[in-house]
Amino acid sequence: MKKLLALTLALLFTVAAFAGCADKPASNSDAPVAQYKGQYDVLKMGTNAAFPPYEYKDGSNFVGIDVEIADAIAKELGATLEIVDMEFDSIITAVEQGEVSFGMAGMTVTDERKEQVDFSASYATGVQSVIVAENSEIATLDDLSGKKIGVQLGTTGDIYSCDDFGEENVTKFAKGADAVLALKGGDVDAVIIDNEPAKSFVAANEGLKILDTDYAIEDYAIAIKKGNTDLLDDINAALEKLTADGTVDNIIAKYIKAE
Numbered sequence: 001m002k003k004l005l006a007l008t009l010a011l012l013f014t015v016a017a018f019a020g021c022a023d024k025p026a027s028n029s030d031a032p033v034a035q036y037k038g039q040y041d042v043l044k045m046g047t048n049a050a051f052p053p054y055e056y057k058d059g060s061n062f063v064g065i066d067v068e069i070a071d072a073i074a075k076e077l078g079a080t081l082e083i084v085d086m087e088f089d090s091i092i093t094a095v096e097q098g099e100v101s102f103g104m105a106g107m108t109v110t111d112e113r114k115e116q117v118d119f120s121a122s123y124a125t126g127v128q129s130v131i132v133a134e135n136s137e138i139a140t141l142d143d144l145s146g147k148k149i150g151v152q153l154g155t156t157g158d159i160y161s162c163d164d165f166g167e168e169n170v171t172k173f174a175k176g177a178d179a180v181l182a183l184k185g186g187d188v189d190a191v192i193i194d195n196e197p198a199k200s201f202v203a204a205n206e207g208l209k210i211l212d213t214d215y216a217i218e219d220y221a222i223a224i225k226k227g228n229t230d231l232l233d234d235i236n237a238a239l240e241k242l243t244a245d246g247t248v249d250n251i252i253a254k255y256i257k258a259e
């Protein structure tokens with residue numbers, strides 16, 4: 001009985017201690033919370049900041065959904081976030097070689113990529129969309145056969161287009177925006193890219209539209225070097241907390257207005 005009382009008291013003290021902690025304002029300089037496995041000073045995020053609304057530049061600042069979620073994760077882990085901007089196609093290698101702590105770039109989880117890196121829990125859904133000129137005769141996915149398709153190099157849009165419509169029909173660009181420029185100039189007949197960047201590009205360029213078709217539905221997640229399980233677990237735990245307390249939803253709602 002005494003033991004039970006002691007246990008109950010111990011539990012009460014623990015709860016009180018945690019409640020006390022929760023009042024502290026979060027800041028990057030806060031020491032990492034004990035529940036995390038690693039100690040982090042700086043976390044480097046490898047990304048391609050040409051993919052609105054997930055990551056892009058506003059003047060010289062990096063902004064977007066991924067940037068803000070990564071910043072919230074870093075804060076939660078007591079670290080400062082550093083952004084390393086690179087071609088999308090280089091991100092997985094940079095993660096594998098430890099040049100960055102993680103890759104976050106509206107990156108779709110695929111079986112091939114899973115052989116190279118580990119993925120966190122998914123924090124968002126992406127849909128591959130088709131952009132065409134407003135007056136295009138292309139109305140369905142079937143109409144794409146034999147047409148010239150523009151994609152961003154190394155993306156799932158690139159991989160699926162080559163598989164389904166033949167590599168000879170696919171032109172690969174370093175940036176999605178360059179593929180869209182080629183579409184405007186008539187060098188390609190369609191661009192296959194994730195739906196939210198597609199909406200941004202169509203809003204920023206006259207005379208384009210998105211076909212009413214979901215080419216592929218995908219999960220976005222954070223890529224972490226294989227074997228770096230402490231960081232993987234810590235990012236997942238931080239993500240879980242930031243999802244539960246509404247932070248992730250608030251960030252997404254800030255950039256993607258409900259339709």
Ligand code: GLN
Nearest residue numbers: 051105106107108155156
């Ligand atoms: N979701 C796509 C992929 O992972 C595109 C990502 C991107 O271009 N940033 O391949």
